[in-house]
Amino acid sequence: MKTLLQLIKEDIAIYKNKETVSLKDLVHVLNPRLYPVILFRISSLLSKYRLGILGKIVSFLNFVLFGCDIARKAKIDGGLYLPHSSGVVIGEFATIGRNCIIHQGVTLGDRGEDYEDTNPTIGDFVEICTGAKILGKITLDDYSIVGANSVVLKDVPRCAVVVGIPSKVVKYREVI
Numbered sequence: 001m002k003t004l005l006q007l008i009k010e011d012i013a014i015y016k017n018k019e020t021v022s023l024k025d026l027v028h029v030l031n032p033r034l035y036p037v038i039l040f041r042i043s044s045l046l047s048k049y050r051l052g053i054l055g056k057i058v059s060f061l062n063f064v065l066f067g068c069d070i071a072r073k074a075k076i077d078g079g080l081y082l083p084h085s086s087g088v089v090i091g092e093f094a095t096i097g098r099n100c101i102i103h104q105g106v107t108l109g110d111r112g113e114d115y116e117d118t119n120p121t122i123g124d125f126v127e128i129c130t131g132a133k134i135l136g137k138i139t140l141d142d143y144s145i146v147g148a149n150s151v152v153l154k155d156v157p158r159c160a161v162v163v164g165i166p167s168k169v170v171k172y173r174e175v176i
Contacts, residue, residue, distance in 0.1 A: 010078025011037045014099050036068040036085040047072040097124035105131040143175045
């Protein structure tokens with residue numbers, strides 16, 4: 001299990017487009033684009049240690065200050081980057097892998113069918129562009145990209161680029 005500091009270091013590294021973070025790079029904790037991610041990490045940690053009311057307060061601050069609604073129980077690995085956090089909604093049972101980029105107005109949640117089992121799973125190095133909706137118990141495999149304003153209702157294969165309503169694979173990207 002990664003510590004809060006390790007996760008924040010990974011979040012800074014993706015923001016700086018680096019593999020590792022030096023002590024000098026920790027000054028980027030002051031960058032407002034990292035605040036929503038750091039507030040989520042703190043909220044999640046507080047909830048984990050049964051300080052739920054404090055976690056809710058931090059989560060509420062994240063929503064009020066940045067318009068970012070990330071459920072405290074969402075499982076998000078290190079390296080989350082939110083270039084513009086307003087309008088981002090991530091459901092309670094969503095799972096997000098390493099080094100993902102999520103743009104403004106993105107929703108990751110259920111379709112209202114069942115509760116716990118219907119949130120998406122996002123792989124590593126996935127980019128979800130502005131306004132996309134990823135709904136239901138689906139998987140976006142590693143290195144995939146979801147185009148702006150797409151609605152994803154089915155699994156997305158590795159390295160696929162999907163666009164449209166409902167989304168369709170338009171090409172596969174090369175990963176170096």
